[in-house]
Amino acid sequence: SQQGEEDPQALSIQEGENATMNCSYKTSINNLQWYRQNSGRGLVHLILIRSNEREKHSGRLRVTLDTSKKSSSLLITASRAADTASYFCATVPLGGGSQGNLIFGKGTKLSVKP
Amino acid sequence: DAGITQSPRHKVTETGTPVTLRCHQTENHRYMYWYRQDPGHGLRLIHYSYGVKDTDKGEVSDGYSVSRSKTEDFLLTLESATSSQTSVYFCAISETGPGELFFGEGSRLTVL
Numbered sequence: 350s351q352q353g354e355e356d357p358q359a360l361s362i363q364e365g366e367n368a369t370m371n372c373s374y375k376t377s378i379n380n381l382q383w384y385r386q387n388s389g390r391g392l393v394h395l396i397l398i399r400s401n402e403r404e405k406h407s408g409r410l411r412v413t414l415d416t417s418k419k420s421s422s423l424l425i426t427a428s429r430a431a432d433t434a435s436y437f438c439a440t441v442p443l444g445g446g447s448q449g450n451l452i453f454g455k456g457t458k459l460s461v462k463p
Numbered sequence: 464d465a466g467i468t469q470s471p472r473h474k475v476t477e478t479g480t481p482v483t484l485r486c487h488q489t490e491n492h493r494y495m496y497w498y499r500q501d502p503g504h505g506l507r508l509i510h511y512s513y514g515v516k517d518t519d520k521g522e523v524s525d526g527y528s529v530s531r532s533k534t535e536d537f538l539l540t541l542e543s544a545t546s547s548q549t550s551v552y553f554c555a556i557s558e559t560g561p562g563e564l565f566f567g568e569g570s571r572l573t574v575l
Contacts, residue, residue: 379561391467391553391566392506437505441561450496450521451564455505 353381353438353454361460368425370457372438373418379441381414382451383423386435395423395436400443428461435459466490469554469567477575482541484570486554488534494557495537496521496564497529499550506553512537513560544574 356371372381380399384392398405398414398421405412411424425432435458439451466489476482486495497509498521508521510529518529526548528540541548551571555564 382563384564389569391568392555392564394563394565397563439564450508450511451561452508452522453498453506455503 353440353452355436355438355454355457357457358455359458359460361462362428364428364430364461364463366428366461368428368432368459368461370423370436370438370459372421372423372454374421374438374440375419377443378416379443381412381421381441382439383410383412383421384437384439384453386437386456388434392437425459428459430461430463433459433461467554467556467565467567469552469570471570472568473571475573475575476544478545479543482544482572482574484539484552484554484572486537486539486567488537488556490556490558490565491534492556492558492565493534494560495531496555496557497527497537497539498553498555499523500553500569501550509539509552541572544572546574548572549574 353372353374382397383395386392396407396412398412409426414421435456437456439453468487470485496511498506500506507523512518512531530538551569553569554567557564
């Protein structure tokens with residue numbers, strides 16, 4: 350069953366603009382992760398935020414987590430054409446055991462126009 | 464880049480034939496996963512392994528089996544392929560259970 354749902358499904362912006370993607374999930378989590386997938390390639394890990402964290406930064410990426418609303422957002426600042434990709438949130442449900450299997454959403458397709 | 468190799472990268476087969484996909488890692492990570500990716504469904508977990516000979520089912524395990532006889536290799540077998548198993552299959556590895564996943568480049572399987 351799908352745990353995370355990204356919103357919007359697709360986003361088109363101009364280079365230099367900021368891109369914001371949202372993720373909502375259903376059950377309590379251990380952590381939430383964001384991944385990027387370029388067309389025809391495997392997924393690449395971007396950032397992990399734990400359930401006791403509210404905000405995290407990595408370069409041009411800013412992730413927030415609101416556990417009361419069961420939602421997260423990924424902000425990419427000053428976007429570049431190279432940021433064009435699909436972005437997925439993935440959650441590790443609380444109580445998932447040591448295996449801690451990730452459950453992925455369906456992704457947001459970001460297009461950054463030069 | 465994490466050392467993960469999937470083979471074959473592309474395969475076309477016929478309904479009813481057996482298919483084995485291989486995932487090989489050079490990172491000595493304990494956890495290995497097989498996901499399938501389909502339009503409209505995102506990534507769904509098929510099977511995973513938490514050690515040699517230790518495997519368990521994921522969300523969409525019907526019609527699939529796995530084996531892990533060595534730390535570095537995780538095999539996914541479709542005993543009798545069906546058209547519904549046409550998909551892109553991704554292997555992933557992780558050092559810790561709920562941590563960051565490293566993905567392979569994917570294996571595109573077409574079942575005619």
